[in-house]
Amino acid sequence: MGRQPCCDKLGVKKGPWTAEEDKKLINFILTNGQCCWRAVPKLAGLRRCGKSCRLRWTNYLRPDLKRGLLTESEEQLVIDLHARLGNRWSKIAARLPGRTDNEIKNHWNTHIKKKLLRMGIDPVTHEPLHKDQDDLINKETIISSHTNQANNNLPQSTTENSSSNSSPAENSSSSSSPNENSSGDDQSTLIDSICNVDESLMNSLWVDETPLIDALWNSDQVPDGGDYIENGMGVQSNWEENCSWLLDCQDFGVHDFGMDCFIETELNALDTLGMEKI
DNA sequence: AATAAACCCAACCGCACAACC
DNA sequence: GGGTTGTGCGGTTGGGTTTAT
Numbered sequence: 001m002g003r004q005p006c007c008d009k010l011g012v013k014k015g016p017w018t019a020e021e022d023k024k025l026i027n028f029i030l031t032n033g034q035c036c037w038r039a040v041p042k043l044a045g046l047r048r049c050g051k052s053c054r055l056r057w058t059n060y061l062r063p064d065l066k067r068g069l070l071t072e073s074e075e076q077l078v079i080d081l082h083a084r085l086g087n088r089w090s091k092i093a094a095r096l097p098g099r100t101d102n103e104i105k106n107h108w109n110t111h112i113k114k115k116l117l118r119m120g121i122d123p124v125t126h127e128p129l130h131k132d133q134d135d136l137i138n139k140e141t142i143i144s145s146h147t148n149q150a151n152n153n154l155p156q157s158t159t160e161n162s163s164s165n166s167s168p169a170e171n172s173s174s175s176s177s178p179n180e181n182s183s184g185d186d187q188s189t190l191i192d193s194i195c196n197v198d199e200s201l202m203n204s205l206w207v208d209e210t211p212l213i214d215a216l217w218n219s220d221q222v223p224d225g226g227d228y229i230e231n232g233m234g235v236q237s238n239w240e241e242n243c244s245w246l247l248d249c250q251d252f253g254v255h256d257f258g259m260d261c262f263i264e265t266e267l268n269a270l271d272t273l274g275m276e277k278i
Numbered sequence: 279a280a281t282a283a284a285c286c287c288a289a290c291c292g293c294a295c296a297a298c299c
Numbered sequence: 300g301g302g303t304t305g306t307g308c309g310g311t312t313g314g315g316t317t318t319a320t
Binding site (some may be wrong): 014015016017049051052055056059060102103106107109110111 | 286289
């Protein structure tokens with residue numbers, strides 16, 4: 001049937017966003033919350049596609065985003081989650097507060113992939129690259145050590161679910177999971193041994209839970225006890241008066257613009273979940 | 279200092295899917 | 300039930316920056 005383009009291509013600006021455009025988008029979302037993205041450009045006075053606005057907001061302007069490279073523990077968690085989920089970047093990102101799927105995807109392609117290759121691990125299948133026995137033994141050691149390390153970052157609560165009858169992963173129809181690519185030989189046994197370590201992780205991953213970020217974004221825990229108003233479309237606040245700080249500080253980490261409270265909240269939440277602080 | 283190569287990341291594109299009419 | 304619309308996701312690319320020669 002053919003899909004209509006998401007927006008009228010004529011007069012729609014593309015390419016890098018200007019500070020002025022960012023300001024308009026931030027002002028609009030802080031005033032109205034996140035609503036119908038297609039309507040955002042028109043209402044906000046932007047000559048952009050709604051999709052582009054959504055991407056700009058979620059990947060760059062959101063105030064709860066962390067900036068900078070992933071930490072070692074975050075990286076380890078990404079590797080472990082990728083081994084289980086494949087390229088489901090949004091699912092992976094949901095487990096890393098303040099990180100976006102785009103950011104994780106980029107980091108995977110530019111850093112982690114190469115790191116794994118250097119370790120002799122196929123970044124797609126997470127299997128050892130070389131088939132001979134000696135290599136197999138060596139890689140098994142490497143992989144199991146990094147898997148165990150990653151497991152230390154996982155919520156303890158996941159282990160409580162380990163007695164679930166059937167893993168959602170087992171029932172999944174997803175073809176992107178690297179586990180399904182392995183054939184029934186020694187290699188698959190190795191991978192199975194790796195993957196069975198944290199079966200319970202999958203249970204928690206497959207549960208449609210509200211991501212931590214959203215919880216924070218929607219929670220009553222607000223910076224400085226600001227006058228937040230929950231409306232039907234999202235969070236509205238008196239930030240409008242002060243939103244220039246967002247524009248001024250978008251290139252810095254949250255610490256740089258007084259949003260430590262978000263981090264505080266995240267860390268508290270991680271504590272509650274029994275997750276390692278990053 | 280100039281140029282090429284490699285790296286990095288923001289942004290775009292197209293597809294899938296759910297919701298709606 | 301089928302068409303349309305809105306949104307989310309993953310893959311890819313363009314171009315700016317950094318590093319090597």
